[in-house]
Amino acid sequence: MYSLGLINGLVYRNGSLTHENIYISGERIKKITPNKEKYDCSEEINCEGKIILPGFIDPHVHLNLNLGEFISTDSYESGSIAAAFGGVTTFIDFLEPISFVSEFKEKFDQKIEESKLSHIDFSFHTTVGNYKDKVDELAKISLKHGIPSIKLFTTYSESDRKISDKKLKELLQLSKVENLLILIHAENDNIILNSKNYEILSQYESSRPVDAELKEVEKLSTLIKETEGRAYIVHLTTGTALEFMKENYNDLLGKNLFLESCPQYFWLTREVYKKDDGRLFLLAPPLRSKEEQEKLRKNIDLIHSIGTDHCPFTKEEKYRYSEVSKVPKGIGGIEYSFSLMYNLFGTSIMDKFTINPAKIHGLFPQKGVIQEGSDADLVIFDPNRELTIDAGHSNSDYSPYEGIKVRGIVESTIQRGQFLVKERKFVGKNVRGNYLKRKHYNF
Ligand SMILES: [Zn+2]
Known part of the structure; x- marks a missing residue:
């Protein structure tokens, strides 16, 4: 039983997009499967039509x-x-x-x-x-x-x-x-x-x-x-x-x-x-x-x-x-x-x-990649949804991009298995970030 499953999405891995399911247990990505291979999980999100990227x-x-x-x-x-x-x-x-x-x-x-x-x-x-x-x-x-x-x-x-x-x-x-x-x-x-x-x-x-x-x-x-x-x-x-x-x-x-x-x-x-x-x-x-x-x-x-x-x-x-x-x-x-x-x-x-x-910056493979064992930092991105940029959620009262129309926006953001943003609402009040000790660069 996995804690979270992101199914039917287009997953960005190795430079391309493939139809796969991502299963998360606690803070990590535990399993990535072809679309037809499904498992039980406490919460399942249907990501049909969405792109899933590493945080x-x-x-x-x-x-x-x-x-x-x-x-x-x-x-x-x-x-x-x-x-x-x-x-x-x-x-x-x-x-x-x-x-x-x-x-x-x-x-x-x-x-x-x-x-x-x-x-x-x-x-x-x-x-x-x-x-x-x-x-x-x-x-x-x-x-x-x-x-x-x-x-x-x-x-x-x-x-x-x-x-x-x-x-x-x-x-x-x-x-x-x-x-x-x-x-x-x-x-x-x-x-x-x-x-x-x-x-x-x-x-x-x-x-x-x-x-x-x-x-x-x-x-x-x-x-x-x-x-x-x-x-x-x-x-x-x-x-x-x-x-x-x-x-x-x-x-x-x-x-x-x-x-x-x-x-x-x-x-x-x-x-x-x-x-x-x-x-x-x-x-x-x-x-x-x-x-x-x-x-x-x-x-x-x-x-x-x-x-x-x-x-x-x-x-x-x-x-x-x-x-x-x-x-x-x-x-x-x-x-x-x-x-x-x-x-x-x-x-x-x-x-x-x-x-x-x-x-x-020495964070790989804990960060920056969707693979089994990496942190479950994930973005559910809707490539078709449009948005006109406003001041947003910063403490500043303006954005230099205000008024620009973009197609393709972040719908949900997951940090180590927990939702921070879910369908454009902030739900991460109790989620805390960790200090990351980084390793030497390895490009
Ligand atoms: Zn600077």
């Missing part, structure tokens, strides 16, 4: 991100509810940036405390600012806490978050030895410091131009090749940088270098900065031109993983200061990320929400 993994979210005066508006509670409506059953947040190893414990404990409210499973990336300490000791303490990834910035020198060239190289060298993944926010600091127009909303994109990303990606690719390090570039925004890598460093992709992009760069363009409410779309790196977006879409196959960089603020916070430089940068997006990308790319996008992030 999505969002490797890039910012909950309670502290920017001084502003704190990103989703907590682990509201953020995990919005996530569940989007089919996300695991997200990875970032510890606050540190400069010395001695700061690690406090940042880790702080996130563990905040995350007690989470309804979905979660993990963290270590983050460094202008790091001044020994890199091997940072690796040691991170790994001890189940974190095989360290995030750094190549920009933001004005807030002392930029890594030095010396430490960047040391971290990449170490990543090879320790099999760590170095997550990189790749924008060229000098180009940004020398750019103008950063107070003109309609020109915001030109204050962090395409060239800032391209030049930094060029520099990083050389360095990764030289050190044989392991890196993952977060929130890539430009088709130009992608094409550059395809032409010059194709041999690194999927081996030493992994790429992440986000739904906003596929759906929104810099034209929004000319609108009256343009400030609601301020984020870094910025939205790009229509041409860049088309190039990005054309090269989607080069992207390994889709994260959201979910970091919403409220309208009041976005409007509090008229100066563009004072507006908190970041937008939400976790709730509709999959629907939006599915609408553009269909089934070819599925691995980038499931098995790829699971392998890259």
Whole structure:
């Protein structure tokens, strides 16, 4: 007798959709059978006409991100509810940036405390600012806490978050030895410091131009090749940088270098900065031109993983200061990320929400795959149902995608055998997420 059976659905496994039944016992997937082979279970859900996917993994979210005066508006509670409506059953947040190893414990404990409210499973990336300490000791303490990834910035020198060239190289060298993944926010600091127009909303994109990303990606690719390090570039925004890598460093992709992009760069363009409410779309790196977006879409196959960089603020916070430089940068997006990308790319996008992030971020095969023995994190997706995007379940009072019509939405989300969302209603009040100690990446 199984606790839950999902029958007659189209199951996404090994890159294709097949008619199968999934039987769950407690927190795990116990048996997958052909449609005709049926077993008794306490609860049976008929998934006729629905697609069943592994619970999505969002490797890039910012909950309670502290920017001084502003704190990103989703907590682990509201953020995990919005996530569940989007089919996300695991997200990875970032510890606050540190400069010395001695700061690690406090940042880790702080996130563990905040995350007690989470309804979905979660993990963290270590983050460094202008790091001044020994890199091997940072690796040691991170790994001890189940974190095989360290995030750094190549920009933001004005807030002392930029890594030095010396430490960047040391971290990449170490990543090879320790099999760590170095997550990189790749924008060229000098180009940004020398750019103008950063107070003109309609020109915001030109204050962090395409060239800032391209030049930094060029520099990083050389360095990764030289050190044989392991890196993952977060929130890539430009088709130009992608094409550059395809032409010059194709041999690194999927081996030493992994790429992440986000739904906003596929759906929104810099034209929004000319609108009256343009400030609601301020984020870094910025939205790009229509041409860049088309190039990005054309090269989607080069992207390994889709994260959201979910970091919403409220309208009041976005409007509090008229100066563009004072507006908190970041937008939400976790709730509709999959629907939006599915609408553009269909089934070819599925691995980038499931098995790829699971392998890259050391969660496979517990997560990211439908197979016997894996966690019963499952999404029941209705490919035919239509929805007009609204503000959703985030604590923010708007969504940057509001008004966009999508076909194909998450109907139910199951976390380790328990429903979080059932037929578009949140039922997971008593479901608690676990902290996931991650292993080394294995792609
Ligand atoms: Zn981010």
